[in-house]
Amino acid sequence: MKNVVIIGAGKIGRMAANLLAQTGDYVVHIVDAHEASWSSAISDLSGATGATIDFSKKSDLDATLKGAWAVISCAPFFCNTLIAQCAKEQGAHYLDLTEDVAVTKSVMALAQGASTAFIPQCGLAPGFITIAANHLAKQMTSIHELRCRVGALPQSPTNQLKYNLTWSTDGLINEYCNPCEALVDGKMTLLPALENLEEFTIDGTMYEAFNTSGGLGSLGESLQGRARNVNYKTVRYPGHCKLMKFLLHDLGFIDHREELCTIFERAIPATQQDVIVIVCVAIGIEAGKLVEKSDARRVPGREINGKHWTGIQITTAAGVCAMLDLLKDDQLPQKGLVRMEDVRYDDFISNRFGQYYVV
Numbered sequence: 001m002k003n004v005v006i007i008g009a010g011k012i013g014r015m016a017a018n019l020l021a022q023t024g025d026y027v028v029h030i031v032d033a034h035e036a037s038w039s040s041a042i043s044d045l046s047g048a049t050g051a052t053i054d055f056s057k058k059s060d061l062d063a064t065l066k067g068a069w070a071v072i073s074c075a076p077f078f079c080n081t082l083i084a085q086c087a088k089e090q091g092a093h094y095l096d097l098t099e100d101v102a103v104t105k106s107v108m109a110l111a112q113g114a115s116t117a118f119i120p121q122c123g124l125a126p127g128f129i130t131i132a133a134n135h136l137a138k139q140m141t142s143i144h145e146l147r148c149r150v151g152a153l154p155q156s157p158t159n160q161l162k163y164n165l166t167w168s169t170d171g172l173i174n175e176y177c178n179p180c181e182a183l184v185d186g187k188m189t190l191l192p193a194l195e196n197l198e199e200f201t202i203d204g205t206m207y208e209a210f211n212t213s214g215g216l217g218s219l220g221e222s223l224q225g226r227a228r229n230v231n232y233k234t235v236r237y238p239g240h241c242k243l244m245k246f247l248l249h250d251l252g253f254i255d256h257r258e259e260l261c262t263i264f265e266r267a268i269p270a271t272q273q274d275v276i277v278i279v280c281v282a283i284g285i286e287a288g289k290l291v292e293k294s295d296a297r298r299v300p301g302r303e304i305n306g307k308h309w310t311g312i313q314i315t316t317a318a319g320v321c322a323m324l325d326l327l328k329d330d331q332l333p334q335k336g337l338v339r340m341e342d343v344r345y346d347d348f349i350s351n352r353f354g355q356y357y358v359v
């Protein structure tokens with residue numbers, strides 16, 4: 001059995017702990033800054049343990065990671081550089097879920113010369129969306145357009161934003177504010193968030209999508225020289241983007257992100273009834289012809305192991321747990337940086353955790 005540390009006992013951390021502990025292949029130790037969070041996460045998980053630590057203290061992290069085979073960071077994105085540094089020093093494999101570009105670059109730098117695998121951005125977006133999009137374009141000799149679209153949405157929106165909180169509020173605001181990496185006309189560039197608005201329909205439901213930061217991961221850089229345009233956008237119900245522009249730019253909350261986080265957490269309810277919308281479109285040359293391929297799926301919340309879990313919990317935790325499984329089974333490199341585009345779609349989707357994406 002492999003000793004795995006999960007840092008952060010929030011929505012995703014407790015889902016990952018539940019999935020891994022049920023297999024019998026992993027010894028799970030989950031830590032959080034609040035005892036109530038980790039104790040609740042392991043209350044009915046046989047063999048799982050927990051502890052209270054300070055994510056910002058290197059001594060706490062070093063003690064926690066000593067002897068661990070792997071660590072999964074479900075902590076806030078700004079904690080991950082220190083966690084990754086401690087993982088490298090302690091000889092533990094490192095996996096995280098962050099969408100933050102600057103933090104990911106620091107993790108990639110730490111991966112150089114590491115004796116263990118460093119797998120950042122291996123949740124949903126970036127994560128599965130990268131694997132799925134790369135799979136669509138795999139046989140194309142020239143990629144004209146590769147579009148990645150993901151949204152975590154309420155099944156029945158009732159407010160003007162047509163949105164409920166489903167994951168980290170800090171992460172949400174971060175992706176709405178920071179520049180967005182994209183491959184445009186063959187060159188990597190930065191685009192403003194909340195721009196390039198588009199609309200599309202799936203099964204009779206109208207959606208909008210717009211630029212947000214971090215979801216592309218390293219896919220654009222990896223396809224440079226083979227692809228012309230590669231981009232990522234967040235999916236919402238129509239009207240959301242306009243209101244976010246009003247809040248961030250007209251009212252100036254882009255310079256007061258913590259205040260906006262506080263307002264959102266006070267005023268926007270969470271929901272257990274969400275649905276994850278995932279869309280990939282690849283257009284390019286295959287076998288000498290211009291072709292278009294697409295993959296569209298909707299993953300709702302459901303009951304697993306006797307508990308109801310939200311769609312965002314399932315897809316994000318299933319992504320990182322599948323990567324951990326592939327690492328355990330020697331289906332991934334055992335040291336250095338592992339990119340999502342290096343993962344075979346068939347390996348991922350046939351994995352016991354990757355199966356949660358099959359709908």
